[in-house]
Amino acid sequence: MNPEPDKTAREQCRQPRPDWVTPDCGNEFTTWIMQGVNPTGTVAAVQPKHEQRRVLGLNDYLLGVRACDPAILARAITLVESNAAHHQHVAQQLVNLILPDTGKAMRIGITGIPGVGKSTFIESLGLMLCEQGHRVAVLAVDPTSARTGGSILGDKVRMERLGRHPLAYIRPSPAGGSLGGVARKSREAMLLCEAAGYDVILVETVGVGQSEVTVRSMVDCFLVLMMPGTGDEVQGIKKGVVELADLLVVNKADGENVPKAQRARAELLGVLPYLRAATEGWSTPVLLAAGQSGIGVAEVWLKLKEFFETGKGTGSMAERREQQAVQWLHALIKESLTTEFYRRPAVKSQLMAVEMAVVEGQLSAYAGARKLLGN
Ligand SMILES: Nc1nc2c(ncn2[C@@H]2O[C@H](COP(=O)(O)OP(=O)(O)O)[C@@H](O)[C@H]2O)c(=O)[nH]1
Ligand SMILES: [Mg+2]
Numbered sequence: 001m002n003p004e005p006d007k008t009a010r011e012q013c014r015q016p017r018p019d020w021v022t023p024d025c026g027n028e029f030t031t032w033i034m035q036g037v038n039p040t041g042t043v044a045a046v047q048p049k050h051e052q053r054r055v056l057g058l059n060d061y062l063l064g065v066r067a068c069d070p071a072i073l074a075r076a077i078t079l080v081e082s083n084a085a086h087h088q089h090v091a092q093q094l095v096n097l098i099l100p101d102t103g104k105a106m107r108i109g110i111t112g113i114p115g116v117g118k119s120t121f122i123e124s125l126g127l128m129l130c131e132q133g134h135r136v137a138v139l140a141v142d143p144t145s146a147r148t149g150g151s152i153l154g155d156k157v158r159m160e161r162l163g164r165h166p167l168a169y170i171r172p173s174p175a176g177g178s179l180g181g182v183a184r185k186s187r188e189a190m191l192l193c194e195a196a197g198y199d200v201i202l203v204e205t206v207g208v209g210q211s212e213v214t215v216r217s218m219v220d221c222f223l224v225l226m227m228p229g230t231g232d233e234v235q236g237i238k239k240g241v242v243e244l245a246d247l248l249v250v251n252k253a254d255g256e257n258v259p260k261a262q263r264a265r266a267e268l269l270g271v272l273p274y275l276r277a278a279t280e281g282w283s284t285p286v287l288l289a290a291g292q293s294g295i296g297v298a299e300v301w302l303k304l305k306e307f308f309e310t311g312k313g314t315g316s317m318a319e320r321r322e323q324q325a326v327q328w329l330h331a332l333i334k335e336s337l338t339t340e341f342y343r344r345p346a347v348k349s350q351l352m353a354v355e356m357a358v359v360e361g362q363l364s365a366y367a368g369a370r371k372l373l374g375n
Contacts, residue, residue: 061094066101068135068196070169080188081174083181095188098195103321105137105194106308109203109215111241112225113232117251118204121225121291123162128297129200130167137198138162141186141205141215142173169198183214184335187328190218216244217327220317221307222278223300225251226268229260233268242268243275245284246307249300253288261288281314282307347372 056064056075064072080091112118126136138159163170171193174185190201205215216222224245226232233250236242248268253261268286278284285303289296311317341347354372357363363371 058090058093058097061090062097065094065098065192065196073169073192073196074171076192077171077189080192081185091188095191098191101195102191103194105190105199105201106221106304107190107201107203107219108304109205109212109219109222110225111205111212111215111222112251113227113235114206116225116227116232117291118225119159121249121251121289121297122202122204123159124291124294124297125301126159126162126168126200126202127165128294128301130162130165133167134200135167135169135198136162136165136200136202137169137171137190137193137196138202138204139171139186139189139193140173141182141203141211169193169196181335183218184332186215187218212241212244217324220311220320221246221304223247223249223304225249226264228252228257228264233264237268237271237275242271244278246278246282247300247303248284248286249289249296250286251289251291254290254293254295257290258288279307279311279320280316282310282316341373346374 053075056072061072061076061079065076076091076094079087080095082088082091110118110122122138126138129136159170162168171189174182174189186203190203193201201219203215203219205211212222222244224236224241224247226236226248228250233242242248250261250264250268265286265288272284272286287296287300287303289300291297308317311320342351350372354363354368358365358368
């Protein structure tokens, strides 16, 4: 946790803001327009819009979200992403009011190492579902995007076709500073999307750090994409990500990758019986697919539907959601206690001195923590 915005964050504040942000917004809004590269590879100039936006009240947000007005949904998500206390006040009232309209969507997390083809796969799956009449929201959870904005851009460019579909909504990763911050914002964004009537929520996360565990704790089903011929499956088993998966998909199973993909599948199938099942009463299947050409995407969807039907039948789905709600409560308690602690004037004034004393060995970390906590 870094209570002080650093230089990069200050520089970002001078960059143009998206047009859904209110004119009076300060540094607490976490979204900026990044200079981008368009699909032809040329640099696209950023054209900020300066038109004045109408300030929305709680009721405007509520009606707009329920009516699935994309501009208001986007602004409502911006509101829940804001770190400012006065925005949070409205945001939390909004989240409470929409709560009865949430919970009906299929919440699906998708992870895999960078470059495995997550965004391409999501676009392919998302387009197929929209064609079938589903309403699909795509959210990204990427704690590494907070500084660079790079992956936000990558996703936006690659999901261009899905982004244009009237039944789809794509929201890039919020810049939360910490994974906890990103998780809260993404979870609330997911609830807003559900209240707006999206019935399939796809949450993309990068396969780094703790982000998979975080996303696992907010979705019903967790899909892991694996890269054939790179030893990814061995790494995935070692890192424990395979153990989190309800569905394993060896992606890019096209052209000369096919034999490699089949070997990776055989390897995973050989190991799975020795691992603890991610979901009680469900044995994790391993499928082959190629998001780019759409091979195997329909089969993945069939398996996903089977997973949801099984989970509803056994009660594991409802049980998971109950556990997640309790976990979520505790995560929020921890987050607000931490935020409140670092905001205290006494902590702000003593923190550096205590850090120095700990570094120089004059104070144990335990004693330093007790001192700052005031006992
Ligand atoms: N051969 C092949 N390449 C793919 C496939 N899906 C994605 N790619 C390529 O893999 C690269 C990374 O894709 P992307 O979707 O951005 O991966 P992400 O980082 O996991 O989101 C891109 O250059 C894609 O063109 C596929 O099914 N087959
Ligand atoms: Mg991606």
